[in-house]
Amino acid sequence: MPPAPDLSVPGTDDGGAFGIDAFTLDDRLRLFHFAAAEKRHEYLWLLRAFDRGRANYQVLLHASEAAALIGGLAAENPGAAAVGDVQPLLDALAEWRVLDRSYDGTRAANLAEYRNRHYVYQFTQAGYRAYRAVEDVVGAALEDAQLSRLVFPDILADLAALAEANAAGDAEEVYRKLGRLDSVLNEMAQRAARFYLMLGDLARTNDARPEVFLAHKDALLAHMREFTAELGRYAPLLAQAVEKAAASGVERMVEYAAEADERLFRSPAARLDDWRQRWAGIVHWFAEREHSEAERLQDATVTAIRSVLALLRRVTEARRGGVSRESQLRHLAQWFTSCAGDDDAHALFQAVFGLGAPRHIAVPYADPELIAGRTSWWEAEPVELARTLVQSGRTPSLKGPGRIERNDAERARLRATQVREQAERRGAAVSLARDGAYGRVLDEAETRALFSLLDVALAARVPVTRGVGGGAAASGSAHGVRLTLTPTQPGESFTTVRTVRGDLHLDGLRLEVSG
Template sequence: MLPVNPNAPVDARIRAVPETKYLNADNVARYRLIMRFFYDNYRKLKYWLKPEEVFEAVSATGRVSEYTLELCRQDLEVLTEWKNLAKRHDGGRAATIEEYLRKRFRYQMTRYAVEIERMLEALENLQGYGGSLEPTLLERLAGYLRTVVERDTAFTPDEAGRLWRDIQEAFRNLQENASDYLASLHSGRAEELMVTEQFLPFKDRLTHYLQNFMVGLQKYAPQIEGILRRTDPDRWEQFLHAVVQADLLMPSLEESFTEEEQLCRRREEWAVFVQWFTGTDREESDVADLERETKNAIARVVRMAVAIQERRRVGLSRRQELDDLGQWFFRIDSRAEADKLAAYAFGLFRAHHFQGEPQRISDAGDLSMWDQPPQVRALGSRSRARRRAGSAEPVRDTRREQAETRALVLARKAAESEVVARFLELGEFDLSELDRLTPFHRQVLLQWLSRCLSNVSRTAHTPEGLEVHISDPPDRRRTVLQFEDGEMSLPDFHVRVREVTAR
């Protein structure tokens, strides 16, 4: 167990709150009526009340039976014991002997009690989450920060205090309103509305509202982050010192803080503000979370609207529509017009990707896919029905495919041998001396040039037992080679090809 220091000050965040006892006490009805009467007079700037005034007000409501002045005094003492009320001696002139003998008191609400009643009043009028998405708050924050950065002279305490209150108020409203509004889109009532037909007329206004906030968020949030990151920290420190001076000049009869304590509080509040827009090394900023949640809300609204529209279409017969479309296709003579109509009617079909390298008949870049031969791919069955265990499968005869493959390989080798024999017959030649060539000549020639250029000696050896050497053309001369499917411009290399004998 951790040791407890009895002399240590009690942290307000973890201490017991006796001021809320009257909300769940046995006589809660009487206590609530008394505290609400005090709160109504507090807003009328009438702070100290007599027991007789409280008794008359509670009795006038008619909600408490057999209520006496003595019971009212007891209730006031209980509320004083729970620190909801503070009392002081009433030194007025006594009208009767009983009043002279009895101590007379007046009662006033404590600060805690005022905030509790204010919270209860807000809860009584609460309907849903409320909130709003206001991009003007971001614009205002960016303007306030520019005022601090662009100020040439030092802030006076009054100016710094007003600007600090404006920054904190706009920041608090942005946080609370945005959180409440986005939470309302996930409430049970919103879920019920989004699945009904009544949501469709509301969808456009809601989407426009969210998109308008998203535009403001994407416009001003980076500006605020940039200002916070680029500005010298000393400038913000000077501003906080001026804010603290404004706090010290404000007279307060309650608990006061030293200058160092007040400066520490303002630094903590400023650190929260900076982290909300810039984040940390380990976590992204809260404004990024807000942007992501807003995008998700827009996508969710659109999905719900599409789902409602899809449900509308269920059960509608499209037989006549499809019949008219089929007749339209039947009357078209050209394939190009049919392709256009299919694009308008069905849009783009889902693409299917097959692994493998296609067989191109030419290297021309302007060759259309319609001019190439079809690529045959065997697709496996997607049926979930399993083959019965132990059933026999026929043995496929692949001798025909093997013979066709063998013939293609031999033909390719023969063509390659013919090309190599032609270059070997030439021995030495310039590229400009070559006549019209085939695409296969180009493939072999470019392979040789690539191997030679990658070697410092400009020499390469081929698997056929040839030694190929190239020399750079004089004066960087270039030439254009003619092929059956086009032209190619490249340096006019001098090529020497000879056959070498293996040792």
């Protein structure tokens, strides 16, 4: 994963601050005051005017120029907030250090104007970051929450180019490829996080607007299925590419990237540590091991598909049966409008919502001497009530929590069975790698291990072809061994693996199991 941003200035011994590092924690939090102020809409449009001027290479703005830019934005956006006098807004933003205020004496045409305050304003470095952060939140849309399945071929190509550049000693190319991989992985992680948050919001709001879910459920399911299929296809290829890049020399790769890094205010040791962490993040994503980020992402996508299907089932059944929260509330509203009088409506209200006689009429104060008995209910402090008394009418008991029944013997038996099965699968895979799959009859455990390895290798959907240099091969690993499917030799049409379940014929393929 990408490392946390370092806001300090390594390599400086005088303790001084530079740029954004001059801002203390309180100063950085004050940067967002404009987003919660009473005139927050006016502040936002004023900062948008400064952003428009910045895009047009007009960095320093006078109050009149800022007002003119706001007028242009208002003409383009009819829903823009009306901004009156901009001078108080500019002074407040300068006080919060969102804007930097400087004196411009060149604008004075006479002595009177020279004596008057004549300021120009521009974004501070931290202020512009705060403004962009607010704009990112304001402009966020659900269309941005999508899984990117088209990045896997680019990641695979970049890993291959990284290994070649590291082997050739091209420091600048190593720097470019590592930086590109880091940014792509960071964006993919952010997209995945937004996507699963969007699914959670959709699941919580399906009762209010089920038609939105029904309208987009086909595209949503197709999107997730295509992503998980592409991820399963490229996961073993990406793991092999990471291993190949690591084999070319990790320390040399990190040194090349740090050498080409042009961040002036980072010491050489800090740059080395930064790029070492970035490479560790890439390995954590795609290396062939348990609980990698690619495996977790695939599991999360499969779980999300099941959740969406369950949600679709609930919505469909509710619409087919005609009973849902919306239909019940509409039916209840029709009952209220059909009541002959207010007394009938009140009776219906009490019967539906259960707001009858109070259950807490006899609850005393914890210390009755603090409140005089002749004090009116309207003036006395309210009595604290237990939740169980208000909700169910039962007085809370002082009993402790219920006893948890633990079946330790059954848990120990299940755990022992699980450990034994894992050991059997690992032992069968090791014997399969040691003795090979041909020329003998595989027992039941070895047969199961072989089938599981074939499932992993064939799930990648990599075609096995002959060609110059050996052609393409499919592979998969499990239980600590690797199975590789290669084309048969010329003149050999198929190979046969004999098992206790029967003979397994592989048309045009030969399998090899290695430790």
